[in-house]
Amino acid sequence: MRAVDIIIKKRQGLELTKEEIHFIIDGYVKGEIPDYQVSALLMAICFQGLNAKEQINLTMEMLHSGEKIDLSSIQGVCVDKHSTGGVGDKTTLVIAPIIAACGLKIAKMSGRGLGHTGGTLDKLESIPGFQIAISPENFFKQVQEIGIAVVGQTANITPADKKLYALRDVTGTVDSVGLIAGSIMSKKLASGAHSILLDVKVGDGAFMQTLEEAQVLAKAMVNIGNSCGRTTVAMLTDMDQPLGEAVGNSLEVIEVIETLKGRGPVDFTTLCHEICIEMLLMTNFAKDELEAKQRIAMVLQDGSAIEKLRQMILYQGGNPEVINDYQLFAQAKNIMTVKSETSGYIKKIHTHSIGDAAMLLGAGRKTKEDIIDPSVGIKVLTKVGNFVNKGDILAQIYTNGKEEANALRMTQQAFEMTKEVVQKNQIVLDIIK
Amino acid sequence: MRAVDIIIKKRQGLELTKEEIHFIIDGYVKGEIPDYQVSALLMAICFQGLNAKEQINLTMEMLHSGEKIDLSSIQGVCVDKHSTGGVGDKTTLVIAPIIAACGLKIAKMSGRGLGHTGGTLDKLESIPGFQIAISPENFFKQVQEIGIAVVGQTANITPADKKLYALRDVTGTVDSVGLIAGSIMSKKLASGAHSILLDVKVGDGAFMQTLEEAQVLAKAMVNIGNSCGRTTVAMLTDMDQPLGEAVGNSLEVIEVIETLKGRGPVDFTTLCHEICIEMLLMTNFAKDELEAKQRIAMVLQDGSAIEKLRQMILYQGGNPEVINDYQLFAQAKNIMTVKSETSGYIKKIHTHSIGDAAMLLGAGRKTKEDIIDPSVGIKVLTKVGNFVNKGDILAQIYTNGKEEANALRMTQQAFEMTKEVVQKNQIVLDIIK
Numbered sequence: 001m002r003a004v005d006i007i008i009k010k011r012q013g014l015e016l017t018k019e020e021i022h023f024i025i026d027g028y029v030k031g032e033i034p035d036y037q038v039s040a041l042l043m044a045i046c047f048q049g050l051n052a053k054e055q056i057n058l059t060m061e062m063l064h065s066g067e068k069i070d071l072s073s074i075q076g077v078c079v080d081k082h083s084t085g086g087v088g089d090k091t092t093l094v095i096a097p098i099i100a101a102c103g104l105k106i107a108k109m110s111g112r113g114l115g116h117t118g119g120t121l122d123k124l125e126s127i128p129g130f131q132i133a134i135s136p137e138n139f140f141k142q143v144q145e146i147g148i149a150v151v152g153q154t155a156n157i158t159p160a161d162k163k164l165y166a167l168r169d170v171t172g173t174v175d176s177v178g179l180i181a182g183s184i185m186s187k188k189l190a191s192g193a194h195s196i197l198l199d200v201k202v203g204d205g206a207f208m209q210t211l212e213e214a215q216v217l218a219k220a221m222v223n224i225g226n227s228c229g230r231t232t233v234a235m236l237t238d239m240d241q242p243l244g245e246a247v248g249n250s251l252e253v254i255e256v257i258e259t260l261k262g263r264g265p266v267d268f269t270t271l272c273h274e275i276c277i278e279m280l281l282m283t284n285f286a287k288d289e290l291e292a293k294q295r296i297a298m299v300l301q302d303g304s305a306i307e308k309l310r311q312m313i314l315y316q317g318g319n320p321e322v323i324n325d326y327q328l329f330a331q332a333k334n335i336m337t338v339k340s341e342t343s344g345y346i347k348k349i350h351t352h353s354i355g356d357a358a359m360l361l362g363a364g365r366k367t368k369e370d371i372i373d374p375s376v377g378i379k380v381l382t383k384v385g386n387f388v389n390k391g392d393i394l395a396q397i398y399t400n401g402k403e404e405a406n407a408l409r410m411t412q413q414a415f416e417m418t419k420e421v422v423q424k425n426q427i428v429l430d431i432i433k
Numbered sequence: 434m435r436a437v438d439i440i441i442k443k444r445q446g447l448e449l450t451k452e453e454i455h456f457i458i459d460g461y462v463k464g465e466i467p468d469y470q471v472s473a474l475l476m477a478i479c480f481q482g483l484n485a486k487e488q489i490n491l492t493m494e495m496l497h498s499g500e501k502i503d504l505s506s507i508q509g510v511c512v513d514k515h516s517t518g519g520v521g522d523k524t525t526l527v528i529a530p531i532i533a534a535c536g537l538k539i540a541k542m543s544g545r546g547l548g549h550t551g552g553t554l555d556k557l558e559s560i561p562g563f564q565i566a567i568s569p570e571n572f573f574k575q576v577q578e579i580g581i582a583v584v585g586q587t588a589n590i591t592p593a594d595k596k597l598y599a600l601r602d603v604t605g606t607v608d609s610v611g612l613i614a615g616s617i618m619s620k621k622l623a624s625g626a627h628s629i630l631l632d633v634k635v636g637d638g639a640f641m642q643t644l645e646e647a648q649v650l651a652k653a654m655v656n657i658g659n660s661c662g663r664t665t666v667a668m669l670t671d672m673d674q675p676l677g678e679a680v681g682n683s684l685e686v687i688e689v690i691e692t693l694k695g696r697g698p699v700d701f702t703t704l705c706h707e708i709c710i711e712m713l714l715m716t717n718f719a720k721d722e723l724e725a726k727q728r729i730a731m732v733l734q735d736g737s738a739i740e741k742l743r744q745m746i747l748y749q750g751g752n753p754e755v756i757n758d759y760q761l762f763a764q765a766k767n768i769m770t771v772k773s774e775t776s777g778y779i780k781k782i783h784t785h786s787i788g789d790a791a792m793l794l795g796a797g798r799k800t801k802e803d804i805i806d807p808s809v810g811i812k813v814l815t816k817v818g819n820f821v822n823k824g825d826i827l828a829q830i831y832t833n834g835k836e837e838a839n840a841l842r843m844t845q846q847a848f849e850m851t852k853e854v855v856q857k858n859q860i861v862l863d864i865i866k
Contacts, residue, residue, distance in 0.1 A: 007605035011479065035469035040604035043476035046444065171473035172440035 003027070003037040010044040018057045025061040029160045035167055042164070042173040050178030052223055058178065059224050062186035065160035069107075071192035074143050076105045077283045080193035081275070082184060084217075085117035087205040087355035088242035088380070090252040092120050092150065094259050094272040097308035099279050100148035101299035107143040109153045109191055113364050113372075116205065116355025118249065121152055122364075123256075126249035126374030128328060130318030146311040157190040175207070181220035188225065195231045195283050197275060198222070202429055203240030205351025211236065211429055218432045233282050236430040237271055241349040241384050244268030248363035248377010248398060250329035257323050260306040267383065271427045278431065330375035332398035338411050340388045348416035349384055354395075357410040360403035376400055378411055385424035388417075436460070436470040443477040451490045458494040462593045468600055475597070475606040483611030485656055491611065492657050495619035498593035502542075502625035507576050509538045510716045513626035514708070515617060517650075518550040520638040520788035521675035521813070523685040525553050525583065527692050527705040530741035532712050533581035534732035540576040542586045542624055546797050546805075549638065549788025551682070554585055555797075559683035559807035561761060563751030579744040590623040608640070614653035621658070628664045628716050630708060631655070635862055636673030638784025644669065644862055651865045666715050669863040670704055674782040674817050677701030681796035681810010681831060683762035690756050693739040700816065704860045711864065763808035765831035771844050773821045781849040782817055787828075790843040793836035809833055811844055818857035821850075 006020045016024075024041065027033035050058060071078045079099065083089050096106045110132075113119030121132045132152040134142070142149045161183050168174045188196050200208065200218045208214035218234035225232025244265040246255040258264050259272060277292040279285075286292035299305040306323065313320040322328045358364055362373030379396040382388055395411050397404070439453045449457075457474065460466035483491060504511045512532065516522055529539045543565075546552030554565045565585040567575070575582045594616050601607045621629050633641065633651045641647035651667035658665025677698040679688040691697050692705060710725040712718075719725035732738040739756065746753040755761045791797055795806030812829040815821055828844050830837070 004603050004605050007476075011476070011605050035467070036472040036600060037604055039469040039473040040476045040606060043440075043444070043473045043480075044605070047476075047480045167469060170437050171470055172437050172444050172477070173473060 003033050003041070007037060007041045007044060010041055010048055013048045015051055016054055021054065021057045021061055025058070025065065025160050029065050029163060038164070039167055039171040039173065042168055042171060042179065045179060046173050046176040049176070052220070055178045055181055055220055056224055056227050058182040059186045059189065060228070062158045062160040062164070062182060063189045066157045066190065067155040068157065068190045069155060069192035071107055073140060074105055074107065076103070076147070077195065077285070078105045078107055078193040079195045079197065079279055079283060080106070080108060080188055080191055081197045081199065081279070082188055083199040084184070084201050084207050086201040086239040086243055087116060087118070087351045087358075088244050088247040088252065089118065089201070090123055090244070090246070090256050091199060091272055091275060093123065093253065093256040093309070094264070095275050095279070096148050096150060097260060097312070098272070098276045098296055098299055098305045100146070100308040101304040102276070102280060102285060102295050103147070104279065104283060104285060105143050105147045106149070107139065107193065108150045110150050111153070114368065115366070116352050116359055116364065118247070118252070118364060120150060122372050123249045123252050124150060125372075126253050126329060127313055127318040127322050130313060131316045134316065142315045146308065146315060148308050148312045149315070150312065158186045161186050177217050177220050180217060181224055185221050185224040189228055189230065193230070195279070196225050197279050197282065198232065198234040199275065200234050200236045201239035202236050203238055203351065205242065205355055206239035215430060215432065222432050231282050233278055234432040235275060235278060235428055236432070238425045238427050238429060239351060240425055242351055242354050242380045243271065245379045245381060246377060247354055247358045247380065248361070249372060249374040251377040251379060251398060253322070254326050254329065257306070257309070260300065260309060262300055267427050274428050332375040332400055334399050334401070336397040336399060336404070336408060337393050338395040338397065338408065340390055340392045340394050340415070340417070342417050343388065343390045344417040344419050345422040346382055346384050346386050346388065346415060347418040347422050349380065350414040350416070353410050353414040354378055354380060357407040357414070360407045360410070361397070361399055362402045373400060373402070376402070378407070383424065385422045436466050436474070440470060440474045440477060443474055443481055446481045448484055449487055454487065454490045454494055458491070458498065458593050462498050462596060471597070472600055472604040472606065475601055475604060475612065478611060479606050479609040482609070485653070488611045488614055488653055489657055489660050491615040492619045492622065493661070495591045495593040495597070495615060496622045499590045499623065500588040501590065501623045502588060504540055504625035506573060507538055507540065509536070509580070510628065510718070511538045511540055511626040512628045512630065512712055512716060513539070513541060513621055513624055514630045514632065514712070515621055516632040517617070517634050517640050519634040519672040519676055520549060520551070520784045520791075521677050521680040521685065522551065522634070523553075523556055523677070523679070523689050524632060524705055524708060526556065526686065526689040526742070527697070528708050528712070529581050529583060530693060530745070531705070531709045531729055531732055531738045533579070533741040534737040535709070535713060535718060535728050536580070537712065537716060537718060538576050538580045539582070540572065540626065541583045543583050544586070547801065548799070549785050549792055549797065551680070551685070551797060553583060555805050556682045556685050557583060558805075559686050559762060560746055560751040560755050563746060564749050567749065575748045579741065579748060581741050581745045582748070583745065591619045594619050610650050610653050613650060614657055618654050618657040622661055622663065626663070628712070629658050630712050630715065631665065631667040632708065633667050633669045634672035635669050636671055636784065638675065638788055639672035648863060648865065651863075655865050664715050666711050667865040668708060668711060668861055669865070671858045671860050671862060672784060673858055675784055675787050675813045676704065678812045678814060679810060680787055680791045680813065681794070682805060682807040684810040684812060684831060686755070687759050687762065690739070690742070693733065693742060695733055700860050707861050765808040765833055767832050767834070769830040769832060769837070769841060770826050771828040771830065771841065773823055773825045773827050773848070773850070775850050776821065776823045777850040777852050778855040779815055779817050779819050779821065779848060780851040780855050782813065783847040783849070786843050786847040787811060787813060790840040790847070793840045793843070794830070794832055795835045806833060806835070809835070811840070816857065818855045
């Protein structure tokens with residue numbers, strides 16, 4: 001077998017066999033096949049695609065390239081949730097406590113943010129003292145005892161994906177359905193949960209810009225997951241405006257706490273509930289939607305959901321008092337306001353720009369080496385379809401001075417107005433099982 | 434400027450600017466842009482193509498990456514000829530003496546063979562003593578004095594093309610019209626001649642399998658040449674059967690001498706004459722086809738064409754007596770015959786297989802390091818459309834024993850027979866100016 005022949009085969013649009021995919025991935029991880037052959041193959045894949053069989057074989061190769069987390073020692077039903085990333089997406093931190101309070105186990109390894117999207121680990125680290133680096137023993141112990149843990153990746157899972165992703169990033173081969181699906185699903189499979197809920201974001205602030213693209217990706221991932229014996233459901237959800245109000249780490253954690261207290265923004269609260277419903281249904285923890293809704297309402301009302309968050313903070317070294325006293329979070333020095341310059345309906349919120357503006361303030365990273373300022377960010381106080389009067393506050397900028405003027409200008413320009421009535425966005429666009 | 438953005442731009446099918454092409458090629462030659470980004474870009478080019486403007490800019494970048502041969506010190510009109518390569522293609526060695534005898538100057542840098550196609554330098558080296566490594570001074574002096582030289586490349590021309598070609602070879606990105614055209618034309622432009630005749634081979638034994646593909650490549654190359662101020666003509670010629678009879682180095686040189694003596698195979702003789710006619714016309718050395726034909730007939734008849742070959746052999750250290758005594762060439766130990774197993778018409782000759790069979794015998798190289806045996810090869814004694822009786826000799830195998838059985842079997846199988854009348858191949862399929 002020669003790598004060049006496999007490249008030519010894919011260039012011609014032919015299906016690669018399991019053995020050929022193994023030859024490439026295994027050879028690449030071992031350093032026997034050079035970057036330049038793999039990048040040419042990746043580009044050929046971007047044009048010719050990978051069919052369902054190839055996607056499964058690629059995913060399995062990447063899965064088997066590294067360690068796998070074995071959750072079988074944990075009693076109960078372990079679920080996992082993955083978001084393709086968006087602006088203001090703090091969903092994990094609300095749904096994990098709710099479903100843990102409902103009796104499911106969530107042993108989640110999460111990631112950091114890059115570019116305009118935030119990362120759950122960065123958000124958690126805005127809680128004073130919170131540790132995301134937990135030993136495997138303590139991780140398992142925590143999940144067993146309180147049913148919830150959100151930690152950084154410690155095990156060397158899917159090294160093939162890491163190497164491939166780094167190459168894709170610099171060779172213009174990131175956005176290819178088969179490669180994205182394989183990358184996400186190999187990590188999810190390696191993380192061990194038997195039920196996987198995928199939140200596929202759609203819109204200006206997301207990786208997938210259109211519903212059609214997102215559906216193709218979602219179907220690919222659900223197919224891989226189900227083919228590998230995991231119950232997998234994908235929800236396609238709106239990212240044509242920031243999710244909730246808060247964009248920025250401590251601001252988002254505060255919004256999480258407010259949401260668990262029943263005072264969260266409507267769109268974000270709705271999404272969290274919808275995801276929890278699906279998770280209870282897919283694990284047979286509720287027999288129908290009505291029962292699922294009742295269970296969720298109960299754990300929110302009786303405080304057991306927020307108690308799960310408190311326990312997790314405590315177990316992971318953080319100060320759980322933040323739940324009652326938001327002043328314990330790092331505070332931005334200054335809050336600037338963005339006001340509407342005209343009266344009218346909000347036609348569009350350029351979500352990617354809001355994410356970039358927050359990044360410039362210090363809430364995110366332009367490069368992996370950048371250091372996050374947990375206190376800064378943007379609060380987007382209106383939604384697409386709302387009517388606002390001239391002078392109404394559209395957004396607040398929480399700033400410590402960094403790139404303040406640029407962030408202010410970008411945020412101001414992110415709002416598109418019209419005199420005509422605009423329909424409000426739906427939060428859940430589709431569910432693929 | 435970032436390489437990844439240029440890759441993505443081409444992936445999206447957009448035109449790359451002159452500056453972007455410069456950034457890539459210059460950065461690649463300097464080692465600032467890594468192989469893996471260039472190979473991804475090459476694959477994107479294979480799918481999205483290069484338009485005429487991009488082809489010219491790529492060619493010019495490669496041209497300017499190295500030394501250029503300045504032929505301005507040579508008095509007279511310098512012409513160059515390039516073949517895209519085929520089986521039994523010894524055309525240069527016939528046309529160069531003819532046009533030199535007609536008064537044109539041909540200062541040709543030629544190449545070696547690889548795979549199923551032969552190289553002019555390998556053929557010349559079958560002449561005892563012949564030197565292809567000539568100093569630039571002697572090269573210019575020889576062309577000035579006798580009007581003809583065929584040598585190996587000494588100057589460091591188009592290093593960018595060399596580096597790119599090596600990468601294309603191992604990344605499945607060889608066959609892309611824009612890349613092929615740029616590669617060939619950058620070398621031709623660097624070689625200095627102001628009139629360039631391109632012999633684009635079409636068919637089973639050629640790189641381009643169909644007339645349509647070959648036309649696209651020919652038009653691209655002619656456009657680049659003409660746009661860069663060189664008179665460029667492309668002839669599309671048949672490679673659906675070996676050219677002439679001889680395949681193998683000394684066998685081919687003997688056929689060259691026979692052709693200059695007026696006793697060459699019809700197809701090969703016709704092709705050589707047609708190419709010479711075009712060269713005389715494009716340089717205004719003949720006012721029309723009739724005059725061109727007369728001049729060619731004259732230099733063949735009066736012996737001045739074969740005298741040019743004799744002079745070249747002499748100047749380049751070879752023994753010119755080979756022209757009169759073919760026993761001075763290395764002789765194969767054994768000649769085996771391939772006979773027809775049925776009666777009928779020759780429907781097809783698998784030319785690529787004939788080339789491979791000759792290579793196996795030692796006439797060509799599987800890898801760059803292989804050593805050529807000048808004495809071995811194959812003589813194909815019939816043509817597509819000929820009627821043969823059972824037992825007629827189709828081919829002769831000149832062998833020293835190496836891979837003899839395989840070569841014999843491949844040659845036997847290369848002939849496809851039919852009971853129905855088959856049309857004979859036309860040698861010149863199209864001319865693009």
